[in-house]
Amino acid sequence: MKRINFQQIIFFIVLQVISVNPIRAQHEHHGAQPKEKSFSSAIDMAIGNAKGKTVEYHLYVKDTVVNYAKNKETHAIAINGQIPAPVLEFTEGDTAVIYVHNLLHHETSTHWHGLLLPNIEDGVPYLTTPPIKPGGVRRFVFPLRQSGTYWYHSHTMLQEQNGLYGPILIHPKEETHSVDHEVVLLLSDWTNEKPSEVHRTLKRNDPASEWYTIKKGYAQSLDKLIAHGSYFQRVKSAWKRMPAMDLSDVFYDAFLVNGKRLLDLSQYKPGERLRVRVINGSASTYFYLNYAGGKMQLIASDGLDVTPIAINKILIGTAETYDFLITVPHHGAHELRATSQDVSGSASVFIGTGEKIKAKDIKKPDVWNMDKMMMDMTVNFPGRMKMEGMDHGTMKEADVEKEGMDMGEMDEKNKMSKMVPKDKPNKSDEDHMSHRKMNDDKMKEDKKSKKPDHSNHEMNMEEMDMQQVMADGNKMADSKHSGMPNQQMKQGSTDEVVFNYDMLSALKKTSFDPQRPKKKYHLTLTGNMYRYVWSINKKVLSEADVINIKKGDIVQFTLENTTMMNHPMHLHGHFFRVLNENGEYSPFKHTLDVPPMTTVNIEFAADEQKDWFFHCHILYHMMSGMSRIVHYEGSERDTALVDAPIKHLLNEDRQWFFYGSLAGKSHMSELQANYFNTRNAFRLEANANYDGQYEAEVSYERYLNDWLRPYVGLRGLQQQYYNVFNNRQTFEQDYELPVLGFRYTLPFFIEADVSVNMKGRVRAELEGEQWLLPKMFFNWRINTDKEYHLDLEYMLAKKLSLSGGYDSRYRWGGGLLVRF
The missing domain is CATH 2.60.40.420 (Cupredoxins -  blue copper proteins)
Known part of the structure; x- marks a missing residue:
């Protein structure tokens, strides 16, 4: 039996303790410290164990206060006291051991976005992983089978919008691109409102739901539609019950990169090459990314290396990640700008020193012209948008679940505008890279093509050698002085290349074994x-x-x-x-x-x-x-x-929401309250004057589809009203009469309401709204009892409006309307 050399063991232990670990230094810089290696792992190394390291983190989730916009302190949730959360840095082959400590007063969770790991470690509460209870600790353990740029975030309710997100950086065993420095940029959006209030606002069915659009300057009001020559287009859309267009649901107070509106990267020297790892960690914002220094070299998508392509602009979807190679400019600080898709704001990173050179502005979208706006929204798949008149129907279940169909072809029943070629053009590495740099409308298919090679069909992500995949095709980019065309092209170059998904090409064949079901x-x-x-x-x-x-x-x-x-x-x-x-x-x-x-x-x-x-x-x-x-x-x-x-x-998605409004006017008061979820709603509508006249109705309705909902309720009224059609006064009084009816949303979003009470009296009512000016709305209501109501509303703020008009029962008047 071979004797253990204790001197060798002690030597390796000491070596581990005193050696400078750059990864650990990076952890400390971001506020999360891995623990020292255990004695057992040091002994493993001493006896020649080739397994990766065990890298341990402790993440403490805690409430905090931030001031990101309008000099207003707001509630947020941080990890280890910072937003974004610390960078978790590993090397492929390591084992991650991460303790998540919940210091909140409610549950939380952590999902490791893009990582291939055991199901129980995935972090979706109640689906794959138990939630982390208040005061609790969850220990996550998983091997790192991949490398690249990823991120982590809460999967509990709306906590991600409050700040629970952070980057993950996994180095490959062997680097595929030689760089001087690596930079992680996590993009995010921030609102001073509580995320629950944002969600409730989006769910409202009153002018307050348009407040975010108004704040962005994109109101779809009558004056704007006429000014942009799109009134009849809007009429056509409203006839189909299509709401007004918008690129983003929410108005954000700030857009951030690594928790800042502006990030200075002047510490890097001219000529140094950076690997810039960009993560879209926003809650709901797509970002355009462009660079004042010219083209960026895109080398990885969602953590996996791809055939390098040179681009000027890219639209990055929420939760996507992309890696770029950028050389630090010799003159000036060039802006790398992330602009929200709706161009309502941006965050900037300046690379280099000296005079600031701004990136090219992204043109504001023409939200009043649907066709133009749709082109902006389909930039990642240009040419695939279904035009009007094409079949928008869905396939039958028997068709879509049929097995044995060719996976390289698009189903003809989808009416796709393009077919997917089965083979990649047969080009050299240099020609292929040049081909990918061209814009989509200039790309032409080479007539020569390879014969299908099925020698490596199975690209199971657990089994395939990720490093080999990322290494192939990158020989020209391995050295920082490799002779690649200079990516720092002059600002204002007309040769602008806008990224789309058809430019993404894997480094090896990714097709699956055709024999598999x-x-x-x-x-x-x-x-x-x-x-x-x-x-x-x-x-x-x-x-x-x-x-x-x-x-x-x-x-x-x-x-x-x-x-x-x-x-x-x-x-x-x-x-x-x-x-x-x-x-x-x-x-x-x-x-x-x-x-x-x-x-x-x-x-x-x-x-x-x-x-x-x-x-x-x-x-x-x-x-x-x-x-x-x-x-x-x-x-x-x-x-x-x-x-x-x-x-x-x-x-x-069964969550209940409550909203309503109370108007106090010179001639009447009005109250509306709604308590609802996806399929159910309780409604209260009441109005009264100051002489004891009133009408009130409470009802429960059930949505059978998007537009139709039957209801049951109680209606009571006592009123005297003046009818201008016959110049007579009418008095009516009923109490707590059960009613049955249905409500249906007609074209132009006109609400129809037909009901019958216990006496057999039928009443039909129509109600609608017209958006006149950015903050002014015209509301109307008429029924078969010859009652009608006309009202103008001018929004002073999200929850406050001026309101005035005419009611056939209560005459003229005006006052204030408060929303809750």
């Missing part, structure tokens, strides 16, 4: 902006929660976006192929922008087990129902979830 699912992204309900196949999560798949299958999702909003769709625990123009070299991603009125195909290997979350990563869309559970047939929930029932997750 294939299953297709058609998922239509649906929603009702009028009611702010977001869904898949017209059902929210709580109504159709599960997509059943079989382990071993190749699963294809056809994502058809029938809404007028972008949706960044994220699949937990998997990477999927985005079937683009590169065929067998289609890239892997974990989050994908699906633009309005487009259809996109993705596919993945079903090689995991249990349940995984699939959802839109716009926080307020997910919380309103646009998500599903991807369930592996035959698998069972982890026993650790026995006290964490799934119903708590399903209840998120």
Whole structure:
């Protein structure tokens, strides 16, 4: 038996203690410190164990106060006292051990976005991982099977909007790009309002729901529509019950990069090459990224290296990550600017020293012209938007679940405007890179093509050598002085290249084994902006929660976006192929922008087990129902979830909201109150003058679909009103009369209400609203009792308006309206 050399063991222990660890230094810089290696790990190294390190973090989640905008202190949630949370830095092959300490007074959670890990560690409360109770600690342990740029965030209610997000940086075993420094940039959006109030505002069905649009200067009022020549276009849309266009639901008080509006990177020397890792950690904002120094070299998407491409501008969807190579300029500080998609604000990073050189401004969107705006929203998939008159229907279940179909082709029933080639053009590395630098409208397919090579079909993310994938095709970028064309092109160059997904090309073939079973699912992204309900196949999560798949299958999702909003769709625990123009070299991603009125195909290997979350990563869309559970047939929930029932997750889109208004005017008072969720609503409407006359109704209604809801209620009234049509006064009195009826939203968003009381008296009523000026609305109501109400409202603030007009019962008057 070989004797243990204790001197050698002691030597390695001492070496570990005194050596300078750059990763640890980086941890300390960001406020999170890994513990010293244990004696057992040092002994493992002494006897030649080749396993990666165990890197340990402690994350403390705690309430804090911040001042990001308008010199106003607001509540936030921080990790280790900072927003964004500390950078968690590892090397591929390490084992992560992360303790999350919940110092809040309510539950929290942590999801490791984009990481391939055991299901129980994924961090979706009540689905994969138990929530972290107040005062509790959760220990996450998982091996790091990949490298790249990722991030982590809370998956509990709206905590992510409050500041619970941070970067993850995983170094490869062998670097594929030689750089002097690495820079992590986490983009985010900030509102001084409570996120719950933001969500409630979006759910309101009154002028307050337009307040964010008004603040951004994008009011779809009559004067603006006429001025932009789009009035008849708006009439056409309103006839179809399509709400006014907007690029973003929320008005944000600030856009931040690493928690700041402006970041100075003057510490880097001219000529040094930076690997800039950009994470869109926003709650609901897409960002345009452009650089004053010219083209940026894009080298990785969602953590995985891709064939390098040189671009000027990119639209980064919520939760996506991209890596870029940028050389520090020799003269001036060049701006790297992240502009919100609706161009309502930006955050800036200045690279270099000297005079500040601004990036090119992003043109404000023409929100009053739907066609122009749709082009801006579909930049990631140019040319794929379905034009008016095309088939917007969905496929039948028998068609979309049929197995054995060619995964390289688009289903003809989807009416796709493009077909996906099965093979990548046969070009050299140099020609291929040059090809990818060209803009989409200049790209031409080479007539020569490779024969399909099935020698390496199976790209299972657990089994494939990630480093080999990232290394191939990067020989020209390995050295910082490699002779690559200078990416610092002159500002104002007319050769602007705008990124789109068809430019993304994997470094190796990613196609799956054609012998594996294939299953297709058609998922239509649906929603009702009028009611702010977001869904898949017209059902929210709580109504159709599960997509059943079989382990071993190749699963294809056809994502058809029938809404007028972008949706960044994220699949937990998997990477999927985005079937683009590169065929067998289609890239892997974990989050994908699906633009309005487009259809996109993705596919993945079903090689995991249990349940995984699939959802839109716009926080307020997910919380309103646009998500599903991807369930592996035959698998069972982890026993650790026995006290964490799934119903708590399903209840998120069943959340109840309350809002209303109270108007005090010279001739009458009005009260409206609403308590509602996705399918149910309790309503109270009451009005009265100051002589004892009143009318009040309380009702419960049930939404059968987006527009129709039957109701039951009680109506009471005592009133005397003047009818200008017959110049007579009428007196009427009833008490607590049960009524049955239905309400239906007509074209132009006119609300129809038909009811009958216990005496058999039928009443029909129409009610509508016209947006006249950015802050002025005209409201009207008329019924078959010959009553009518006309009112002008001018918004002074989100919750305060001037209101005045004429009521057939109470005559003229005006006053103040307060919303609650």
